[in-house]
Amino acid sequence: MPRLYIKERETTVLDEKGEGAVLAPSLYWYAFAPLKKVSQRRARAMADALLKPRPKNYRDIVVQKREGGYDCFAYDAEALRRRLRQEGLEKEPVWFLQQLAHCTPFSLTNGRTATVLNGIVLEVPAEGSEKALSFATCMLPEPLLKQKSTESGEVLGWLKAATVTVAVAALLDIGSAWQEKRAWQARLASLKMDKTAYEMRAMVNRYEKVAGRLQAMGEALAKALKKRGVKHIICTPKGCDVE
């Protein structure tokens, strides 16, 4: 697979033996944000503000830290994906031309060259003998698509695995607790009698009162029988009369 230079409606070969692609400036918008180290979210918000006048379909934003600030790119991810699919470059690394700014000027096609003007890399007509872009000698930054698919892909993988593991553990735990609940409910249902709990409590109280009275009477009678010379005993729940 050769390394390609992709424009909106045209593709040319940069290197026969390479791989991946370089995107022409017409496929993205670029700005440099001179920020100290900030969070990705904040950098993206800043990039969004800096690139405000861009076309409406350039909704996707990428920020890359470099010395002195952040490189901010805005592009239409859906259109770009379609374009790359057409070229068979779905899994190959892709760079914005701006990312190769430190390698300029270099020849892009016959008669066109890439050069930096006011910090922005542009295609301009070739004037003389610009060198061919050598990916072997030019220090390449992280590619646009490759970077996404490796770093966040790994994190995403871990997250998915963690989520699935936690979900399975949660299901097992909740399942066992639910079974326990059902077992308790069944046990409680098996204890039901012909009477309600309220009625049973009332009956138990009543029976216990009777049992208490009977016990007291038994104790009083036993005490009375121990006395000597007893001829006649009359016992009621209130006590015993001894003669």
Place this chain on the structure above:
Amino acid sequence: MLNSARWWGVLIAVVLLWGASAWWLNTSNKKLAAETAERAALVHRYKQLRARYSPSAQKVARKRLVEYIRRRGAEVKTRHEGGVWRLEALVRPDVAEGFLKRLFMEGPVLKKVEISQKKGSVWIVLEVHP
């Protein structure tokens, strides 16, 4: 396809859901366990007391008491008057002793007990709730 921020959201939601469900189920199971234990104790006590003090158990207890005295060769008179069941028996002192022990262990619910010594015998009169 979800991005990593959304996966974090899903993970946190799953953990929160797990925690909330586990807490609810745990609380509910504890309540059920306490309620079951309380109900089991009540049912046990109810059955125990009913076996001794229910009207049918009282009837059986009365019959057994009469049989106990008759088996020991004494004469027993029983009658039912004014909502009270009355038992009169003239027994030997040794029979009277066993009878009185048994009376409060498994006998019927008594309203009145009358005991008199008469020429080497014991005269027992019981008034029992019908």
